[in-house]
Each structure stands twice: as structure tokens, then as C-alpha cells.
Amino acid sequence: MDGGDFGPEQRERWRLDTLREYRIMDTGPEPAFDRVTKLVADLFEVPITLVSLVGDCRQWFKSAHGLGSTETPRDISFCDHVVVGEEAMVVTDARLDSRFAENPLVTGDPFIRFYAGVPLRAYNGAILGTLCIIDREPRPTLGFREMERLKDFATIIMAEADLRRIVAERDEARRTLERALDYSGIATWQLDTRIDALRWRGATAELWGADYATALQTSDAAFERIHPDDRAMVRAALDESMASGTPYAIEHRVLHPDRGVRWLGVRGDWDVRDDDAALTGVCIDVTEQKSRQENANLLMRELHHRMRNLFATVSAIISLTRHAARDVDDYVERISSRLDALNRAQNVLLGANFMTGSMHALMREVEAAFPRIRWSGPDLLLPENALVAMALVFNELATNAAKHGALTGENGLVEVSWSQDSEGTEPRLFRLNWAESGGATGVVPPARTSFGTLLMERSVKNNLGGTIERRWEPGGLIVDIALPARWREA
Template identity: 35%
Template sequence: MITAPLPLDEDARLRALQQLDILDTGPEEAFDRIARLAAFAFEVPIALISLVDEDRQWFKSHHGLAACETPRSMSFCAHAVLSKCLLVVEDALDDERFFDNPLVTQAPNIRFYAGSPLRLADGQVVGTLCLIDTKPRAFDEAEGAMLADFARLVERELELRQQLIRARTAHERDRRSLAVSEARFRTVFEQTPIGKAVVDLDGRFLDVNQKFSEITGYDESELRKRTFASVTHPADIAADLALASELIAGRQVSYGIEKRYLRPDGTAVWVNLAVSLVRDVSGTPLHFIAAVQDIGGRKKSEEALRNYHVELEERVRERTAELRRSRDALQTITDNLPALIAMVDRNLCYQFNNEAFQSVFAADPATLRGRSLRESLGPELFEQMEPLFTRALAGERVTCDEVRYVADTERVWQATYIPAERDGKVTGFYVMSHDVTEQRRTEQRLRESALVDPLTGLANRRALQESLGELRAGGDPFALFFIDMDGFKAINDRYGHDTGDTLLKEVARRLTATVRTGDVVSRLGGDEFVVASHGVNDARTGERIAAAICREVSRPLVVAGRVIKTSASVGVVLTGAAGAAGAAGAASVALPAEAEGEALADDPLCLADAAMYEAKRAGRNTWRVASGA
């Protein structure tokens, strides 16, 4: 008997099979009906829907066969999974792979076998729809095509199962998190001085705050009947929709845009719009969060300035004698604009400054004229900005989105440098700089709201704390596994941080593959990971999971041709009465004297941390179980 070797993508294949959550489930008529019809159509006594697990083949449907599983080592279906194509054995006694197979020489005495692979949407083959007869028979191409059609029916049922699991998981997660986050969100949403709106993926307003209603001129009930496109100026809709599509596609995390809303009376109001996309933990988009600031006054000032520049250039060409009067008019206008406005010559010296320079540089604008930018800005900022000055003098309009004129303050400016031309030659450039501090703060708050560790893609500390709060509030037992890498610092020191990061990402992958779907896998930081496994309330199960974690983490990793060996120490806490009792009979540890305080004894994360250190002291690459929290 020849046992089929493992496919090259076996780990990924097994993960895909586990994610179906179908192994060891009860009979389902949808699958049994397909097996019965296949047996009837091909006139065979046995038809099986076989799923090839790590050490066995398990039958989701077994028409004509009493057994519900057989060892993988003697499985015909394992060969079909390996080849990923139709496998036909017309007479097993004539095939060197199977002639001495116990399934051939003993019951069910297989002589004929035909198996069509069951392929998921991601291409992974998890099993077969197979036909079995106790006597040899021929199997032509048309029959093979018909068997493949039956297999597609099974695949469709598996896909429906995947969709149901995803929907059920998303619903349960949303249900648990909604109660915790709603009050917090509502407080921030209503009390912020910025217009806020929640918009669904079709563009309809789900919720708006009072400030947003004031800006757009629509009350909340009216906005809930509308889409954002219906209150947006027609000329701005395309750009907004394009950026929203970029968010949904994952090519951007957030975006900002200046656009116009149309009020009920038809007037337009300019706003600065910042949008982020909220996704669930699986990455599925849920809705948009929009933050809006009214910039109508600033836009009017910018328009006035642009119009004046056009007029100024025309008057300079016509009559040089009017330069002084034009300069005075420019000074009057720009002194009343909320922006830094200046003219710089080719020697990078100020020729004009508005009154706003007084508040930023604490200097009379008149004293700045003729002074070099290096002297005014300081050497460090000047060297940072000098490449932009060079481009402006070359005739290019350039913008720097983040300028800090005073290093020890939080104020951030957006500066634009516009070439000034006379008779076709660049004589210098204009400076227009706007304070964007509040905009940057808004963007920072959006970034800080992320719940995902950027290196591994796991939940971060904040997400873990929220999950633990939900688990404890739910009252159901759960287990907490505190995992610390053994010797990780030595690996970092020897091979470098890139190798260390690769190792951390691989450990994250292995942990996710080891525990159950729905368990929370998180990275606290550095080389510390935590797994929260709901429904685990006895020490035997906790120790089995901890052993699996140690075993998976200690498997060698090849990075850049080097074999990296590591291990992990695991501290385990079982919550709930049953968990505590179970822990007492297992390899449990007593809390150290300094860890017996009320706060630690009530905190499963601290208990798991203490148990992990006991595992370290026990020799590493092992686990210890603490009493329940």
C-alpha cells in the first residue's frame, strides 16, 4: 500500500478545512441528498462526501457505508486531494497503490473508486465526492464530467456554509461590542464642536450631530432620508465618490478633501471633510465616519486673494508707477486674512509680509522685509524647506503639508509656494501658509482609534482589553494564555530586527492557526502574546491548548536561509468555578506572595503573566496553570 504524501500547501489546506467548522457535525440533508443522487445516477453501492483531515478522512455523508471515518494513511481520497484532479481506479487489485490496502482486502472490499476533488473558493482542496463499487468497472470521460458536476453541488453547499459562518460571527461580534461602544461613541459624537456624520456604504446618512445639521442647514430627520451625494455640490461629487471607493478597496486608510455642500436654500458652503472607513475585525467595511469643518470664510479670503493677484499682475504690466498703491492695497487685504502671506525674491529674502507674521514670529512684518529666509526661519527649518524653495524658483507651484515655524509648539501649517513671474521670468515666489493644527489633530485621533497591531495584524492591547471586558461581562468561562518568547532578545541581537519581526509575524500566524476560530489572538507588544479562548472551563483542555501552542511555536523557522529555533513559555488562567476547580488538579501554580493582592487576584491577565514566569523558572518551553480569576 502506498500512502499519499502531504501536499505542499497542507497547512493552508487544513486551515481552510477547519474554518468550515464542519468536521464531526451531524448529518445534513443537503449533503446526504447529493450522495444518494450520485449513488443512484452512477449505480454504485457507496457514495461518500469525504473531508481529508490531518490524520483521517471523515465522511460528511456516507451513503451505503456504516463507518463515518477511516485513517488517512489508507485513504483513496488523499491521493485525489494531492493531485487536485479527478482520480479514477477502475480495478484496485491492478493498482500498485491500493492492491494491498485494507479497504480493498477487507470490508468494504473496494475494487472501483472515482473521486472528484472538492475545491473551495480560495482554491484549497478539502476532500472529494467519491463513488465506490465492490467490483471493477470502466469510467469514461462523460461520467467524469457528470461526477464533477455533482462535486460542484457539494462545493456550493460548502460555500453557503462559509457565508453563514461569516455572517453569524459578524453578528455575534457586533452584538457584544455595540453595548460597550455605543455610549462612548455617542458622547464624543454629540459633544464635539466639529460636524460629525455616520454614512453607510451606499452613501445614506445613518446619524449626524447637531453641528453637522448647522453646517448643512438640514435637520437630522431630513438628513436621514438623504445621501451625502444629494447634499453635495454636483461639481464635487465625482472626487468624493472616487476617494470613498479608494477607502473601500483598502488603498487608503482615510482621506481629506475640500468640498461644497448645498443648503436647502441652494447656497453652497465650503467645508473641510475628513473621512475614515470603519471595518469589522475580519476587514469587512461597515460604514464611513465623516468629520466636517466650515471653511467658508477661509475660502472667501482665498478667492479674494487669488482675484487680487490676477489684478495685481495685470496692473504691474500696465503701469509700474502704480506698484506702491497696489502694495498698500495688498497689505490691507492680506493683513485681515487668517494666513501667513509673503513675497520672496530670488535671493530668498522677504519682500512683503502680512500682519499674521507678527503673531507667529513675534516680529513687525516691516522689519522682516529684506531679511533672508534662513535668518527668519532658522537653519534647521530652512534646510528642510530649501528644496521646495528651489522648485518654486524653477517655476513649479509646490506645497508642504506640515511646517512647524516654532519647534516647541503644536501648531502645524500648510505652506504653498507660487512662482512669481514678470516678462516670462520667475522673479521669486509668493508664500501662502494656513494653520492646519486642528485638521492634523483630527487625523491623529482617527489613527489612534485603530485596534490592530501593525506588525502582526493581530488585535492590539486595547482590543484585547475590550474583548476581556466582554468575556467577563458575559459570565461564561474562558481561558487566558499568556505567551512569552524564550530567548527572543538573543535572536534579535544575533540576526537583527528584520529577522525578529519575521519571527513575530510567523508566531502570530501559528498561534492563529493553532487556536479555534473565534478565539482572540493578540500581541501585547514586544514578544508577548495573549490568547483568550471562550468556553474553556477545565484544566485538561487548557493544558492541551497550551501544549499545542508550545509545540507550534517551537517548530524551527527558516529565514533568509538560516534556521531559527525558539520556544515559548505559557501561563494559563481558567476563569469560572469549573475552571478554578480544574486548575487545582492540574499543573497549577501558587501565586507568589507579592502577587496575592486583591487587584492581581481579580485580574486574569496578571494571573496568566505570573503563571508564565513560573513556566520560565521551570525550564521554559512549557506551561503552568494558575488558579481561576
């Protein structure tokens, strides 16, 4: 942007914005500028030479040779005419110039008579001020060669100012990058392999410890902070990278003084300069990613184990149901019912963490399939094997109630309640009561032991280590189940 399409007000705002970019106003004296003003004063044989920067309401002197003041108001400034006119200006005798004859800088100290100023033009064309020479006596105008020489010195002044600006921008960019690294949790490092010297930036304290500046000055010192079990692996990777000149990449643990064992992901590559080689890289905390990966691996192993158990259970149900079924339709019905029970258990596990399931969630699944079942009791967290066993028990009891018991009648009802003995009771038991009432037909003990009965007893006794008792009373079937109280409340 060169400001050529701006109106006067926009152009002035653009010029002032450019001046602020240089971060030079109100800074201290600098030899680089003072040498130029002294040289110009000697060359042109004038008492005063100024590097004048024109702000919004004042002109300020970055270098003032032969003048004690550091600024003057802009409205009486000679240099403002150069800035506004955007070209060099020479005044041979200010007393005879209508623009300046009554100017306090002419009528009073420093009693300006002669003035010559050339623009200080920024990288984008904006004029920031002037390099000017001043005499207290009238002088003839400057020749072409003299003006060109003054402009050359103005160019030198701006080259120095641009160098300051670029350095300031670089430093600001570096500070911004370091802040970004701090906030991002990334540390940068550089290893000089000739003298084993480490340099750090960014979030090093967060990743390696607050004492890194003194404690981790060499690679040998850094190895002391790497987990002992990982040191040989890291050393081998570093030696391979140094021998082959290939990038360095590894994940390892560190013993952080404040945060304990942490995992770091480290990457580096070689920065070759002449005969010097330095390994430069970054490191980042990957502890959470490692933890998630380990949890995912654990979950996959757990799911594999659960699937094997589930397939084994399904296989056993299919095999035993085949022997108990009267015909194909009966076989399909029984298989479907028991697979539905397994599905209810899996729904509960999927709604939680795959490892435990809520007793209340299981009973809601049972109630959805058999609406006239009412239940009450504390919510308990059942492990997967217990949840599957209880789902099969409830399914067999509910299916039997729908075919032969309380749920055959419109007014039939099943009430399920459970509790756990208080802490300190020996033996401490989980007790569940299944009570049917209101069935359409009389309740009598079965003539033979069915597969459903065997499945319930196997689930309670073999899988859960408990007991199950059934009583066929006139009002309906009563079932009491007692198990070791191993489940905690949800």
C-alpha cells in the first residue's frame, strides 16, 4: 500500500500508522543517527542538523546536532512543510519568506535564517519527517549536487531506521512465537553435537522441569531426566541419527521434578551451516494420547474377552435349547427369547463403560419387554458376567410368568425387590425377591425340571456363587435369590 489513492485525511492516518511501525518516537539517543547529523553538519558547515520526525501534533528530534531542545510544536515546524508537500524545501532567508517571517523559531531562539530539508521516506513511500540543516545566517540555495548529497544522507538515516524496524519486528515475532509455544505446550531445542550443548525455548519448564536452564545444558544431563527404562532406546535412536544424518524421531518418558512420569514426543532434523551441524527439533507432551491409546488397547482386549464369553454363552444356549425344544417353532421361540435377554444386557453395558452395568438400567430393559413387572431396590453396578447372568434369570422368570404364571391374566403382576445387608454383616448378602400375583390359572410346581430352570440355577449358583429357592404358593410363584454382596451402589 503506497497511499496514492488516499484523500488528505486518510493519507495522514496512513503516514502516522507507518511512523508508529518504526517504534522510534521518544527513544533515546543512538550513535548511528548522531554520527550522520555530525557528519552532515561538518560537510555543509552549518551549526544545526536535525533528524526530525513529524507526529500528529509535534515534531520530535531523533538526533539534534547543535540544538538543545528535543521537540517543537508541529504548527510552527519548518519540517511539516516538507512532509505535507512531500518534497525537499530550501529557505534562504526566513525573515524574507511570508510563511516563516513571524514564526517564533525565526523571531526567537534558535533564530533560524537558512533551512534546507529533504524527506525521510519510509519503505512504503510515507514521509515520516526530514533530515534538515539550519543556519542562523542567510545562505544561498543549495546546488543540485548538494541536494543530492543531502538526500543520500537521508537515505542512510532511513536505512538505519528500517534496520531498527526490522529488528523490532523480528524481536516481536520471536516473542509472539515463544508465547505461542508456551501456550501450545511445545518446547523447541537445539543440540550442538560438537560441544554437547543444548539450547531450549518454549514450554520447556512444563515438559522438562522449571530448572531446565541450568539442569539440562547438555544431552548427558537431559539423559539423566529420561526414564531409566527408555534411556538405551533413546541413545540408540540419537546415535543412529548422528551417524546417518537422518531425522530424529522418538517417544519416551521423562521424570518431571513436579509432574512425575510424563510421555514426550520428540522430533528433530539437522541444520547444516558450512562445516557446522546442529540437531534442531521440538518436543510435546503426549501423555494423554498415550493414556488414551493404552485405554483403547485395554478396551479392545476387554471387548475381545467379552465377545468370547458372549459367543460361548450363545453357543451353550443354542446347544442346550436344542435338546429341550419340542419342535422347530418352539426352538426358535426359546432361542429368540434368550438372545433378547443377552441383548438387554449388552444394551446396558453399551450405555455405560462396557465393564459394568446398572441394575436399574437392566430392570428398565426388562420392564420394557414385560410391562407388568414392578421393581424397587438400590441401584447397583454389576460387572459384565453378573449382568448377563441376572438378565438370563429375569428373562426365564418373566417368560415363564407370561406362559404359565402371573402374566397370563389381565390383572397379573410381578413385583421384584432387592436389598443388600448392611456393612459388617457376616455373611453379607444381596437378597432379591420375585413375587407373582393375580395369574389367570392356578400355580403348581412343574412336572419336570426344564432347561429354563437349569439355566437359572446355573446362572445363580455357578456364575454368581449364590442360591435360588422357588415356592409355588396359591397367589403365585415366589423366588428368593441370595448372593454374596459384592456390588457397590451406583
